[in-house]
Amino acid sequence: MNKKFFKNLCALIILMPQVFICMAQKKTIEQKIDSVLKLMTLEENVGQMNQYNGDWEATGPITKDGDKQSQIRKGMLGSMLNVTGVDHTHELQEMAMQSRLKIPLLFGQDIIHGYRTIFPLPLAEAASWDMEAIESSARIAGIEAAAAGVHWTFAPMVDIARDPRWGRVMEGAGEDPYLGSLIAKARVKGFQGKGLGNTDALMACAKHFAAYGAAIGGRDYNSVDMSLQTLWNIYLPPFKAAADAGAATFMNSFNSLNGIPATGNAYLQRDILKGRWNFKGFVVSDWNSVGEMIPHGFAKDNYEAALKAANAGCDMDMESRSYIQNLVKLVKDGKVKMKLIDDAVKRILKKKFELGLFDDPFKFCNKVREKQQWDNKENLAIEKTMAEKSIVLLKNENQLLPLSKQTKKIALIGPFIKAVRDNLGFWSYQWPDDSSRIVTVWDGISKKINADTKLLYAKGCNINDSSTSGFAEAIETAKQADVVIINVGEASDMTGEAKSRSNIHLPGVQEELIKAIQSTGKPVVVMINAGRPLVFNWTADNVPAILYTWWLGTEAGDAIADVLFGDYNPSAKLPMSFPRSEGQIPIYYNYYNTGRPAKNDSDLNYVSAYIDLPNSPKFPFGYGLSYTNFSYSDIQLSTNSIKPNQKFTVSLTVTNTGKLDGKETVQLYIRDMVGSVVRPVKELKGFQQIFLKAGESKKVSFTISVNDLKFYNDKLEYIYEPGDFKIFIGSNSRDVKEAAFELLK
Ligand code: BGC
Numbered sequence: 132m133n134k135k136f137f138k139n140l141c142a143l144i145i146l147m148p149q150v151f152i153c154m155a156q157k158k159t160i161e162q163k164i165d166s167v168l169k170l171m172t173l174e175e176n177v178g179q180m181n182q183y184n185g186d187w188e189a190t191g192p193i194t195k196d197g198d199k200q201s202q203i204r205k206g207m208l209g210s211m212l213n214v215t216g217v218d219h220t221h222e223l224q225e226m227a228m229q230s231r232l233k234i235p236l237l238f239g240q241d242i243i244h245g246y247r248t249i250f251p252l253p254l255a256e257a258a259s260w261d262m263e264a265i266e267s268s269a270r271i272a273g274i275e276a277a278a279a280g281v282h283w284t285f286a287p288m289v290d291i292a293r294d295p296r297w298g299r300v301m302e303g304a305g306e307d308p309y310l311g312s313l314i315a316k317a318r319v320k321g322f323q324g325k326g327l328g329n330t331d332a333l334m335a336c337a338k339h340f341a342a343y344g345a346a347i348g349g350r351d352y353n354s355v356d357m358s359l360q361t362l363w364n365i366y367l368p369p370f371k372a373a374a375d376a377g378a379a380t381f382m383n384s385f386n387s388l389n390g391i392p393a394t395g396n397a398y399l400q401r402d403i404l405k406g407r408w409n410f411k412g413f414v415v416s417d418w419n420s421v422g423e424m425i426p427h428g429f430a431k432d433n434y435e436a437a438l439k440a441a442n443a444g445c446d447m448d449m450e451s452r453s454y455i456q457n458l459v460k461l462v463k464d465g466k467v468k469m470k471l472i473d474d475a476v477k478r479i480l481k482k483k484f485e486l487g488l489f490d491d492p493f494k495f496c497n498k499v500r501e502k503q504q505w506d507n508k509e510n511l512a513i514e515k516t517m518a519e520k521s522i523v524l525l526k527n528e529n530q531l532l533p534l535s536k537q538t539k540k541i542a543l544i545g546p547f548i549k550a551v552r553d554n555l556g557f558w559s560y561q562w563p564d565d566s567s568r569i570v571t572v573w574d575g576i577s578k579k580i581n582a583d584t585k586l587l588y589a590k591g592c593n594i595n596d597s598s599t600s601g602f603a604e605a606i607e608t609a610k611q612a613d614v615v616i617i618n619v620g621e622a623s624d625m626t627g628e629a630k631s632r633s634n635i636h637l638p639g640v641q642e643e644l645i646k647a648i649q650s651t652g653k654p655v656v657v658m659i660n661a662g663r664p665l666v667f668n669w670t671a672d673n674v675p676a677i678l679y680t681w682w683l684g685t686e687a688g689d690a691i692a693d694v695l696f697g698d699y700n701p702s703a704k705l706p707m708s709f710p711r712s713e714g715q716i717p718i719y720y721n722y723y724n725t726g727r728p729a730k731n732d733s734d735l736n737y738v739s740a741y742i743d744l745p746n747s748p749k750f751p752f753g754y755g756l757s758y759t760n761f762s763y764s765d766i767q768l769s770t771n772s773i774k775p776n777q778k779f780t781v782s783l784t785v786t787n788t789g790k791l792d793g794k795e796t797v798q799l800y801i802r803d804m805v806g807s808v809v810r811p812v813k814e815l816k817g818f819q820q821i822f823l824k825a826g827e828s829k830k831v832s833f834t835i836s837v838n839d840l841k842f843y844n845d846k847l848e849y850i851y852e853p854g855d856f857k858i859f860i861g862s863n864s865r866d867v868k869e870a871a872f873e874l875l876k
Pocket residue numbers: 190191212241285338417418628
C-alpha cells in the first residue's frame with residue numbers, strides 16, 4: 132500500500148461518516164448543505180459547477196479530452212447531460228459514489244416534447260391554448276424520463292419568437308408574452324409534478340435566459356439588440372412566470388444582449404433573476420456558451436470567460452471546461468470571491484437534496500418503473516388527445532371537411548403520408564429505432580375508413596428536391612379518387628437548433644405538386660407538417676381545405692384521422708402570425724402603431740407600409756377555424772370607467788351557429804390608447820375555452836382590474852396609467868368586437 136493511497140483511505144474513513152452523519156441528522160436542508168460544504172475542498176466545489184456531456188448524444192461539438200470517469204471518481208463533476216436509462220445512470224452514479232464525499236451526480240436531458248411517448252412539438256401544443264393538456268403532456272414526459280434515471284429536463288423553452296426564420300420557434304410557445312407565460316407555468320408544473328423529491332418529478336429549466344428568440348435576422352446564435360422596455364414587456368414575462376411557478380433551474384443563452392453575452396451578463400442573472408426575482412435555483416450555461424464568450428469578443432481566453440461567467444451568476448458550466456480548468460486559480464488569484472463559489476455550490480447542492488439524491492443516489496434507477504413507462508397505453512391516449520387539440524384548421528371552403536367515412540376512394544398523396552421520423556420532429560432523438568410504434572397518416576386513415584373505402588397512394592415528390600418525376604403517377608392516382616389528401620411540409624430536421632431558414636416557403640416542389648393535383652378538379656385537402664409558420668400563398672388562396680398538422684408525435688396518424696373524419700372538431704388557434712412573405716418578418720400582432728399607420732392593407736399614402744406587400748399577415752395570431760361557426764354579440768361593459776381600486780366585467784354572448792358541436796377560444800385583447808411610452812395596438816389579456824352544442828349560446832365574461840393594464844415604463848417600473856383603453860374580444864387577434872373604457876385617477 133503506497134503512502135498516498137493510505138493517506139486517502141484514512142481521509143475517506145474519517146470523512147465518510149461525517150457526510151452520513153450530516154445526512155442522518157434532523158437538520159434543515161440549509162444546515163445539511165452547510166455541513167457538506169464544510170467538508171469540501173475548493174476543487175470539489177468547482178467540480179460541482181462542472182457539467183459534461185455523456186458523449187453518446189450531442190447537440191454541439193464534443194470536447195474531447197476523455198477520462199470523464201476518473202473526474203467523476205475524483206468528485207470533479209456535478210452533472211452530466213445526455214445520459215439516460217436506468218443502467219447507464221446507475222453505472223455513472225456508482226462512479227460518483229466512489230468519490231471522496233460521494234456527492235451524487237445530476238443527470239440532465241433535453242426532454243422537449245416527450246421522452247418515450249413523443250408529443251406534438253411545443254409550438255403545436257401551444258396552438259391548443261389548453262393549459263391542462265399542456266401540463267399533462269409535460270407531466271407524462273416527466274414521469275417517463277424520471278423512470279429512466281433522468282433528474283432534470285432542459286425545458287421549457289420560454290423564448291418569445293417573432294421571427295419564423297429562426298429554427299427554434301418550434302420549441303417554444305410562439306409570439307405572445309401572456310400566452311407564453313401561462314404555458315411556461317403549465318410546463319414547469321407538469322415537469323415538476325407534486326414537487327422535487329417525488330420519483331416522478333423532473334427539475335424544469337427555463338431557457339434560454341434571455342432574449343435568444345430575437346436573434347437578428349432569425350439566424351440562430353446571432354446577437355440581440357433590443358430596448359429594455361421590449362425586454363421587460365415582451366421577452367421576460369414567460370421567464371418570470373416560470374420562476375414564479377418554481378422552476379428549479381434556468382439556462383442562460385448563446386446570444387449577446389445589447390453587447391453583453393447572456394452567459395456573462397450580470398444584469399440578467401444577478402440583478403434580474405437572482406436579485407429582483409429572488410430566484411433560489413441555479414443557472415446552467417448553454418452548451419459551451421461560457422467558452423463562446425471568446426469568439427463573441429467578450430473574453431480573451433477561458434480564464435477570463437470563467438471569470439466573467441461566474442461573476443455574472445452562471446452557476447454551472449455545460450461542456451466548456453472553463454470552470455474546471457480555471458475557477459480554482461481564479462479564486463486563488465483573488466478574482467472570484469469564495470463567497471460567490473459557495474453561493475453557486477449551495478444552489479446546486481440544494482437541488483440534489485431536494486431531489487432526495489443524498490438519501491438515495493439511485494432513487495431514480497428503478498428497472499420496474501422504467502419498464503412500466505415503456506409503451507404505456509394511457510400515455511399514448513393522452514398524446515393522441517394532445518395531438519388533436521394541436522391541429523389548426525386554416526381553411527374549409529364549402530365544408531369539404533370533415534370527410535364522410537363512406538367516401539368510396541380517397542387518394543393520399545405526398546412525402547409525409549407514410550413518413551415515420553418526419554412525424555416526430557426535432558428533439559425527439561430519444562426515440563429508439565423501432566419505427567413500427569409511430570402511427571403514420573397512412574396507418575391512421577386506414578384504421579378509420581369503412582371496409583369498402585379504397586385508399587390510393589402516391590408519394591408525388593420528396594420533401595426538398597427539385598424532381599417532379601413522381602407527379603404523373605400522383606395525378607393519375609388523384610384522378611381515380613373522390614377526394615385527395617395531400618400531406619406536405621418541412622422535414623423534421625429543417626426546424627430546430629441551428630436550422631434557421633431564409634426561405635420559409637414550402638420546400639422543394641411540393642407546392643408545384645399541389646398545383647398539379649388541384650388542376651385535376653378533384654376536391655383537395657392539404658395538410659402541412661412544419662415546426663414553424665411557413666409561406667404557402669398559392670395553396671392558401673386556391674385549395675379549399677387546409678389543416679396545419681405540425682409534427683404531432685407518436686399518435687399523429689390517429690389524431691389526424693380523427694380530425695379529417697370529424698371525430699374531433701378542430702379547435703386550435705395559431706400561437707404565431709403567419710407571414711405572406713419573408714419580407715414581412717419580424718411579424719407580430721402586438722406592434723406599435725407609428726405616427727403614420729396604414730388605414731388598411733391597400734393604404735399607401737405616405738404611411739408605414741410596403742408598396743409591394745400588405746402589412747397584414749396571411750393568417751393572424753389567434754386564428755383557427757372549426758367545422759362549426761361561432762358568432763359574437765356586441766360587448767357589454769358593467770361600467771365605462773373604473774378607479775384603480777375597482778374591477779369591472781366585460782361580457783358578450785357567443786353562439787354556435789353551425790350544425791356541429793364545437794369548442795371556441797374566446798380571446799380578450801386590450802389597448803392602452805395613450806401612455807408615457809407608446810403601447811401596442813393590442814395585447815392579449817385573457818381567453819376562455821368554451822364548448823357549445825350546435826345552436827347553443829353562452830355568455831362569456833372577463834373581469835378586468837388594473838393588473839391587466841400594467842406595463843414596464845421607461846424606468847422599468849411596473850405601473851398602470853389612467854386614461855382611455857379599448858377592449859377587443861373575438862375569435863382571433865384580427866376579427867374582434869370593440870368597446871372602450873376609462874381608467875380614472
Ligand atoms: C441548446 C440547449 C440544450 C443544450 C443541451 C444547446 O445546444 O441550445 O437548448 O439544452 O444544447 O443539449
